[in-house]
Amino acid sequence: MANANETSNHTNVDTGHPTKATYFAVAMLLVVLTAIEVGIFYIESLGHGIIPILAILSGAKFALVVMFYMHLRYDAKLLTWLFLAGFFLAITVVFALLGLFHFFI
Amino acid sequence: MAQAELAHGGHEEHQTTTGLSHKKLLMWAFLGSDCMFFGSLIATYLVYKNRSLGGPLPEDVFDILTTSTSTFVLLMSSMSMVLAYSALTRGNMNGFRIWLLSTCIMGATFLGFQVFEFNEFVNHEVHFECSHLEDLTKFERTFADRCDGTVDEVFIEHAGLTPRTNLFGTTFFVLTGFHGGHVTLGVIWLLAMFFYSLRKGGITPAKHEEVDLAALYWHFVDIVWIIIFTVIYLFGVFPGF
Amino acid sequence: MTTLGIPIPKRPIHPTGVWDWLTTIDHKKIGVLYGVTAFFLFLTGGVEALWMRVQLMGPEADFVTPEVYNQLFTMHATTMIFLGVMPMGAAFFNFLIPLQIGARDVAFPRLNAFSYWTFLAGALILKFSWFMGGAPNAGWFGYAPITGIEYNPGNGIDFWILSLQVLGIASLAAALNFIVTIINMRAPGMSLMRMPLFTWMSFVTAFLLILAFPVITVALIELMFDRFYGTNFFVTSAGANPLLWQHLFWVFGHPEVYILILPAMGIVSEILPTFSKKPLFGYPVIVLSGVVIGFMGWMVWAHHMFTVGLGPVANSVFAVTTMAIAIPTGVKIFSWIGTMWGGSISFKTPMMFAIGFIALFIIGGLSGVMHSSAASDAQQQDTYFIVAHIHYVLFGGAIFAIFGGIYYWFPKMTGKFLGEKLGQLNFWLMFIGMNVTFFPMHFLGLDGMPRRVYTYSEGMGWDYWNLVATVGSVVLALGVLVFLHNFFKTLISGEEAPGDPWDGRTLEWSIPSPPPHYNFVQIPTVSDIDDWWHRKREDDSSLAPVAGSSEDEHDIHLPDPSYWPLVTAVGLFIGAYGLLYTLNIGTFTGFPLFAIVGGSITLVGITAWSLEPVNEPDSDH
The missing domain is CATH 1.20.5 (Single alpha-helices involved in coiled-coils or other helix-helix interfaces)
Incomplete structure (x- = not known):
């Protein structure tokens, strides 16, 4: 009985969390977003428009980490x-x- | 099952009201609380932005490419942390240890970058060419009156930034210093787990939640840095913010 | 534990005497520790207050110097708020919440013990300042830049900072613990909207604590760095704006006011239905207004700063939000009165204190609404009118509710009734003393007497009411002495109390008094608000839980006692002093030896704690 419960817990953990591929994809997204942030930073023609763009990009990074790495999406x-x-x-x-x-x- | 457990001594901690574990609830409530901690520090930084009476200012000392690199390292450490956790839940203990150790190494690397950066700021120097005054920052221009022929055409002035120099130095070092303190605690926690996992039965797939808690803390430190990187570094150098 | 390779005393499985108290992780014993410690500290704060009243009894008195007077009012307020009312609230949280939700302990028993010992460490740091070169002297909200090193070179402010930081750790740990306990350890059927009101208000309070304390922690860190390491957070000559301290302090400080009063409102909401023999009028509305108060408490902080020049827009916004927060408070008062309406009221001591609470809190609430108008507040700011207001809400409010709570739950905690006759005397002395002391302060304030002055000249027109207030404070002190007499008399020869002495409504009354260490033989299944009340009236006797049922109490496993919470807190105590007292070794100045020692002790404590299992596997219970 206790064993059965333990294994069912295990399968829950495995299906409840994303796969390695998802983790990797999120990491790549984070890197790309950071690269865009730094890239945009050097485009001087944007003027004050840079503020909302950077805010949205870092908000997206924040959300990605919280939802996938901190698995709130699955919790x-x-x-x-x-x-x-x-x-x-x-x-x-x-x-x-x-x-x-x-x-x- | 429930009956049997009760009879064997009431393991109520496994049968919580919400079905969630106590420790996980505690961790998330704590992280919510820690948001207020960093929120107050960031508010202090922003309230005092552009109010320093003297330099150096962000545009004098920040090196976006260096900080982008350390940001990259910290983001990657988050990935390796979740891979460590994933390996553990799959029962792959060696994978777990490797990813955990690499997380620690990347965390330590980030701290190394921070030490390097702090050191650069403290020893900051203004490089002066009297023939190129138009490229100078506001702070550097305060030295421009020396270009009246009494000094050399090119000179170097020590203008270090410490927590005592001006409001920017005070707020910047304390904010990033407390973030660095959080990272340091995280590295210690993860290293302790690594060594504990070498002991037989120290960390097993059944105890994955212990690792999950450390991972949550680690990712939180990462997302705080995501905000600091944008708000303090990128906006810091951006003129007019 | 042997794997650590160092000799560690064996875990105290069945400690006795002092060791029992030092290593206990039983929420009831920790609650008693909190209560006794906080009450003692409350008395020290009261002595500080009496001292001030003696000084102000007549014009141009010189019982104390101005400097000592500054220390007295700072220590009185800091003591009463952080070492008196808050931990007395914590005493009730500890003792009652697990009982009210039908649990055998809190979610993290060792963390709970750690909270108490850390609280004690913070309290000692503050109180020892009297003997270590002078107490803090800048008022309980320590406005910058008077707390800066150039204006305040002594160590008093440093002790204040370190003490509040340590107390903050204790509060944060306790609040996180109770949030998890209430969310996760409710008995089957105890849905949120069936929880007793005291538990509900504590729940809201715990959220306020975890969200408000980080803000004061940051403010104190900034002040500490200014004083210890020469940073510029509040140094005006470096361009700093001292208003930042005021904002950060009150962003914390206003939720703190609700941290003090919400548990009191919870206590009153338990006492009134019991002694009116009626269910609480509008239970969901009271719960909701408590939550709304907790939420709106974040939107009003700048009403403490109406006179600093925030501008008409900010002043108007905060005036409106402040007026609005009177609505949920008024809703609660109406519900309490509605609870008593038509009930068969028994005027026992707890009920007297609860009714006293309502009356006095209304007065304090009304003067509070008067301050909410920024124009009116400009006349009242920093006068005795404010002193009158805060004492009506915190003494007439929080302290009256706490005394009511002590009289109400004392039989549950000890199995003995506090004397009823002495209780009534206690109530009337405190009620009269409180009004005679604090009501004249309204007049003094409107006559222009500023707060925090150590004396005043003859002919200002303040002599008479100051004398009256001092006489009142003596009556008040007599009331507290009567309580102490009642307390010790009861412990020696009190009347035995049954499990359910008041015909109570909530689960803590369903078990014997004092409760057994495991609380409930069988975890109850809840099907109603005031479940115990309904069970008593069910014909079906099988529903009523009786002490000693089928389950053998020896099978109930509770967490084992532990040294490590105490060790960790001792480390914090030494470490906090270590930040202040550094050593100069040769050319190396400011070596933080004690901080390193304290930090190491804390680290050892945490490590041993995390390696120690909740239960020793081979321990027999």
Whole structure:
């Protein structure tokens, strides 16, 4: 009985997580996104347009690591909420402080 | 099964309300909490951005290509960490050890880059050519009044950046220093796991969750760096931000 | 453990006496440790307050010097908030949450012990400052730049920083522990919306703790680096803006206010239904308003800073959010009154304190709404009006609820009733003393008396009410003394209490008093809010759990005691001092010997802890 449970747990782990190929693909995406970031950085004609582009690219990298490497995509939703509570609160506090210190004006 | 376990002494820890393990919940709640920690440090950095009274400033000291390389190393360490975990869950202990050790090595390499970088900043020098004043940064231009013929056409001025130099130095070193501290703890944790895995029964596929927790921490340190790289380094050099 | 190759004392499987308390990981014993320690520290904070009241009794008194007075008000506030109310809340979390959700312990028993010992370490660092060159003197919110090294060269602020950092570690560990415990260790059927209100409010509090403490940790790190290592975070001559400290402090500080009051609201929400013999009026609404308060607590912090010149837009935004937070608070008060409405109320001591809480908290809440208007606040900022407000919400609110909670759960904790007559005397002395002390402070504030002045001149018109307040504080102190008398008298010769002395509603009343170390012989299955209340009224007796059922209690395995949480905390204690006291060896100045020693002890503690199994495999229970 205990053994059966153990093996079923194991198969869960294997199917619940992505394959090596997925991990590798994510890694390649991360490298490519970083390369694009650094590349864009040297294009001077973009002006202030660089800020949203870089923000989106690094946001994508963040999401890739959290979803695949930290396997939130395959885990219980509760864990996602626990993390996002802190994450979004931190983002809000950062932006509120920047606003209060007239960072944007 | 449940009955049998209860009778054998109530292993309630295996039958949690949500079905999730205690440790995993703890780890994710802690990571949410740590977001607030780094959020406060990043907010401090940004609030004080462009408020330093003197140089050197980001555009004087940052070397984007060097930092891109160390960022690459840290991203790759995340990949090798997840491959280590994947190998462990498949029962491939040797693969696990190899990937885990390479994660540690890449983490240590990242720290080496950071030490190198800090050292460069502390020993930063302004290289001056009085015939090329137009290429200078704002900070470097403050030395330009020396180009009145009393000094050589080309001279080198020591202008190091330490945590005491200006607000940029203070906020930059403390923010990246605490990130480096997190990486150091991570390397120690992973190394401890590596050596523990050499012991018989130390780390087994059945104990994969212990490794998963360390991996979560390691990836978190990585995503914090993803944000620091963009917000502090890339935006830091970008004029007008 | 032998594989480490160093002789380690054998794990204390069945410790006795002092060792039992030093190595315990039983949530009930840790709760008692928290409660007794915090109450003692609460008394020291009270002595500091009385000292101030004596100094302010008449104009131009000189019982204390201005410098000592600065230290007194800083230590009084820091003690009451971080060493009094918060850990007394933690005492209730520890003792009650596992009982209320039907668990045998918390999720991480050793981490729980670690939280207590670390809390004690932080408390000692703060309190020892009196004997180590002077206590902190910059107020409990330590505004920059007065805390900077150039204006405050002594060690007082350093002790304050180190103590709060260590206390932060303790709070973070405890809060993470309780979040996991509440999410993951509820008895079958105990869905979130069947949880007792105290557990619910503690749940919200724990989230506030893990999200708010990192912010103060960062602020304190910045201040510490300024003072120890010469950085520029709050150095105005380097272009720094001291408002950053105020913002970071209050981003933490306002959620902290709710960290103090939400557990109190939870306690009151348990006492009122029991002594009104009615279910809590609007249970889901109270839960929801508690969650909303926790959420909105993040949006109001700058109302502490209305007079620093944030500008009309920011002031208006924070004024509106502050007014809005009165709504969920008002909803709660209506629900509590609704609970009592039409109930058959029994005015036992716990109920008296709960009703006192409602009355006093309403007064404090109303003066709070008065501050929410930025224009009005400009007149009240830094006057005794603010002092009156904070004491109505924290003394009339939090402390009254905590006393109510002590009277309510004392029979559960010890198996004995606190004396009812002394309890009533205790309540009335505290209630009258509290109002006589703090109500006149409203008048003093509106008459312009600034807070934190060590004395005042004759003829300012403040003499009379200051004298009244001092007399009130003596009455208040008498009330606390009556409690202490009642406490010791009960321990020696108290009336025995049964398992369910108040006809309670929640699961902790379904087990004997004091609870056995394993809490529940059989983990109950829950099918209702106030499950125990309903079970008592079920005809089907098979549903009621009776002590000593089919399961043999010797089969219940609980985690074994451990030295390592204590060792780890001792390391933190030494290490924290080590950051301050460095050695000069030859030409090498500032060698952090004690920090290294303390850090090593902590590292050994953590390592041994993580290698130690929860249960010794061969231990017999």
